[in-house]
Each structure stands twice: as C-alpha cells, then as structure tokens.
Amino acid sequence: METEKILAAYEIARERYAEFGIDTEKVLEQMDGFHLSLHCWQADDVVGFEPKAGALSGGIQTTGNYPGRARNIEELRADILKALSLIPGTHRLNLHAIYGDFQGKSVDRDEITIEHFQSWIDWALANGIKLDFNSSSFSHPKSGNLSLSNPNEKIRRFWIEHTRRCRAIAEEIGKAQGDPCIFNLWVHDGSKDITVNRYNYRRIFKESLDEIFAVKYDNMKDCLESKTFGIGLESFTTGSLEFIVGYCVENKKIYTIDTGHYHPLEDAADKVSSMLLYIPELMLHVTRGVRWDSDHVTIMEDPTLNLCKEIVRADALDRVHFGLDYFDASINRIGAYVIGARAAQQSMLCALLEPVESLRDYEENGHGFQRLAMLEISKSLPWNAVWDMYCLRSGVPVCDKYIPVIEQYEAQVTSKR
Ligand SMILES: C[C@H](O)[C@H](O)[C@@H](O)C(=O)CO
Numbered sequence: 001m002e003t004e005k006i007l008a009a010y011e012i013a014r015e016r017y018a019e020f021g022i023d024t025e026k027v028l029e030q031m032d033g034f035h036l037s038l039h040c041w042q043a044d045d046v047v048g049f050e051p052k053a054g055a056l057s058g059g060i061q062t063t064g065n066y067p068g069r070a071r072n073i074e075e076l077r078a079d080i081l082k083a084l085s086l087i088p089g090t091h092r093l094n095l096h097a098i099y100g101d102f103q104g105k106s107v108d109r110d111e112i113t114i115e116h117f118q119s120w121i122d123w124a125l126a127n128g129i130k131l132d133f134n135s136s137s138f139s140h141p142k143s144g145n146l147s148l149s150n151p152n153e154k155i156r157r158f159w160i161e162h163t164r165r166c167r168a169i170a171e172e173i174g175k176a177q178g179d180p181c182i183f184n185l186w187v188h189d190g191s192k193d194i195t196v197n198r199y200n201y202r203r204i205f206k207e208s209l210d211e212i213f214a215v216k217y218d219n220m221k222d223c224l225e226s227k228t229f230g231i232g233l234e235s236f237t238t239g240s241l242e243f244i245v246g247y248c249v250e251n252k253k254i255y256t257i258d259t260g261h262y263h264p265l266e267d268a269a270d271k272v273s274s275m276l277l278y279i280p281e282l283m284l285h286v287t288r289g290v291r292w293d294s295d296h297v298t299i300m301e302d303p304t305l306n307l308c309k310e311i312v313r314a315d316a317l318d319r320v321h322f323g324l325d326y327f328d329a330s331i332n333r334i335g336a337y338v339i340g341a342r343a344a345q346q347s348m349l350c351a352l353l354e355p356v357e358s359l360r361d362y363e364e365n366g367h368g369f370q371r372l373a374m375l376e377i378s379k380s381l382p383w384n385a386v387w388d389m390y391c392l393r394s395g396v397p398v399c400d401k402y403i404p405v406i407e408q409y410e411a412q413v414t415s416k417r
Pocket residue numbers: 041046060134186225227258285293325
C-alpha cells in the first residue's frame with residue numbers, strides 16, 4: 001500500500017476512534033512500550049546446541065519437516081535478526097539453557113555457567129535486545145519422567161544443580177543488560193499412567209523448589225509454569241495448576257500462563273485478574289493450542305485477543321511479561337515468528353483501542369444491551385489502519401509486504417541449509 005493511502009486511512013481512523021474517546025497517538029506510544037519476549041526455540045525445532053542433543057522429550061513435540069531449520073548458533077541468530085526486522089517495536093529474546101554457546105564441547109546441564117552465555121550477552125547488547133532465560137529439563141538422558149520431583153536423590157540433585165545454575169546465569173544476564181532477566185522454570189515431571197504417589201512427588205518438588213530459591217538475586221525474576229499434561233505423561237503432572245499457583249502465592253513468584261497448558265475449554269484470559277490479586281506479576285507463553293497443547297503459531301483469535309483485553313482492562317501492562325511459545329516445523333520458521341509476533345501485537349493494539357471507559361460506564365449503570373452493542377461495534381472499528389501506521393512509523397513492512405522478504409530470505413539463505 002502506498003504511504004499516502006496509509007496516512008489517509010490513519011487520519012480517518014484517528015477521528016473515528018476519537019469519537020469513542022480513544023487517542024490513537026497515545027495508543028501508538030503504548031505500543032512502543034510493549035515488548036515481546038521472542039522464544040529462540042521456534043528457529044530450530046527445540047533442538048538447542050548441546051553437541052549430543054537427543055530427541056525432543058518431556059512430553060512436548062515438534063511436528064513437520066519444513067526445510068531450513070537453524071543448525072547452529074550463527075544461523076539461529078541470523079534468523080532471529082531477520083524475524084525482528086519484520087516485527088515493529090523492540091523485543092526481548094527468550095533463551096533455553098540448551099542454547100548455550102558450547103563450542104562443540106560436551107557440557108552437562110549441571111555444569112553450565114555464564115561463560116556459555118557470554119556470547120549471547122555480547123550479541124544481544126550489540127543488537128539492542130534484552131534476554132530472558134529458562135532451565136531445560138527435557139531431551140536429556142536423565143530427563144525420564146521425573147526431574148525435580150524424582151525420589152531418586154542422585155537424579156533430583158542433578159536437576160537442582162542445573163536449575164540453580166540457570167538462576168545464577170539469569171542473574172548475570174540481568175546485571176549485564178541492566179534490566180531483570182525473566183527466568184522461567186517449567187519441568188515436564190509426570191506419569192503416563194495412574195500414580196498412587198502424587199503427594200510424595202509434589203512434596204519432593206516443593207522441597208526442590210525451596211532449595212533452588214534459597215538464593216536471593218536482584219537482577220532476575222523467577223517465574224513458574226504449570227501444565228495440564230504432556231504427551232506420554234497424560235495421567236499426572238507434578239507441576240499442576242494448583243501446585244504452581246499455590247507455590248507462587250506462598251513465595252511471591254511470578255506465574256507463567258502458557259495458553260496451551262489448560263483444558264481446551266478453560267479460558268486463560270479469565271485467569272489474569274484473579275492471579276494479579278495474589279501474584280506480583282505474570283509471564284505469558286502465548287501459543288495456539290489446537291485440541292491440545294499443540295503449539296501452533298499464534299494468530300489473532302479470541303483467546304489471544306481476550307488475554308490482551310484482560311491485561312489492559314486490569315491496567316496491568318507493567319505487571320505482565322509477554323512471551324511467545326510455539327514451535328511449528330511445518331512452515332517457514334521465520335514466517336512463523338513474524339505471523340505469531342505480529343498477531344500478538346495486533347491483539348494488544350485492539351485491546352488498547354477498546355473504548356473501555358464507555359463500556360464500564362454502561363456496565364456500572366446496568367445497561368447490558370449498550371455494553372454488548374459497544375463490544376460488537378469495537379470489533380469493526382478501523383484498528384488495521386492504526387496497525388499499518390504503527391508498522392510504517394516503525395520502519396517495518398506494512399500489511400503483506402513482509403511475505404516477499406521472507407520468501408527472498410528462504411531462497412537465498414534457509415533453503416540452502
Ligand atoms: C520449550 C517449551 O515449550 C517450554 O519450555 C515450556 O514453556 C512449555 O510450554 C512446555 O509445554
């Protein structure tokens with residue numbers, strides 16, 4: 001679309017929104033302060049850089065065989081930069097522990113140190129990117145079904161040591177970037193079939209967490225992520241919703257809402273207001289579950305839109321860290337990043353453009369019909385003209401113009417891998 005048409009459409013949209021009391025200029029400013037934490041694992045199908053990387057385990061699965069997976073740290077960094085060049089705004093990168101710069105050496109998970117992430121810090125600083133971090137309990141000979149909740153003391157100690165080191169690494173990253181590194185802890189622990197030892201596994205998990213969190217840090221923040229079930233771990237999950245929420249409430253930790261980690265009819269958006277009354281902050285892993293935690297690419301659908309609306313309605317943008325978490329190996333992986341990131345941003349934009357004051361007014365006065373009418377009307381207000389303006393001002397391709405850029409990168413780079 002030509003620039004004049006984008007400008008003209010924006011002017012009409014600006015006036016239209018002003019009629020409903022919305023200042024689109026203010027919303028565009030808010031969008032500039034909205035940073036995603038882009039998950040590094042979409043680029044390489046959650047393989048990482050351990051020289052003896054095993055098959056993906058821990059109840060998660062990448063499906064598809066699209067060519068062009070990033071095979072090493074240079075390719076992954078190049079792909080991330082290409083994706084970021086097509087996403088408006090400035091964003092963070094979320095690393096898993098298995099993505100260290102191991103230089104081809106076998107470094108076991110209980111041996112990782114900041115040294116293995118120094119080149120990430122240097123690269124991130126050079127590119128104006130802030131880093132977040134995750135411990136990795138999966139795809140390891142000691143992963144089995146149980147890590148931090150394992151009654152086998154030797155295995156449990158191995159994972160405690162791994163997780164303690166991950167927190168220490170997150171602290172160093174936070175210090176280096178002058179901004180807290182958000183550290184997420186998710187373990188796959190569970191059981192395929194009925195277990196009669198639930199209490200014991202959860203007691204052990206709690207003890208492991210208490211030991212891990214005994215060290216206090218100033219430059220990182222801890223999050224814990226719950227899950228309903230993993231593949232092959234269908235009957236029991238140690239880190240269930242109740243367990244993790246209880247732990248976060250008691251210990252003032254951040255709770256991670258992964259939108260794929262609930263029963264299919266459960267509404268992740270509805271959790272925001274409840275959680276924020278008891279938990280200091282939230283981390284999000286926004287994904288698109290199709291029938292299960294399938295980790296399809298995020299799109300602009302009701303669950304994502306409603307999640308954003310609930311954050312804005314709770315006036316909680318500064319208490320929410322917005323990460324993405326999907327891994328689709330069936331389509332161009334850079335395209336997957338760009339579609340998912342832009343969909344998340346578009347959803348947040350729509351949430352910020354919602355005429356929430358009028359809606360609240362109607363609600364408080366018992367005007368149910370008017371509230372529902374306005375909710376419907378707001379869906380067709382010209383948010384896309386504001387989005388195009390945001391892309392134009394951010395210097396990234398508008399509308400479909402990112403498609404040929406990704407096609408060209410595929411022809412010149414990823415298809416040659
Ligand atoms: C790579 C995983 O997606 C991630 O660590 C975890 O957040 C998860 O969502 C597992 O289902």
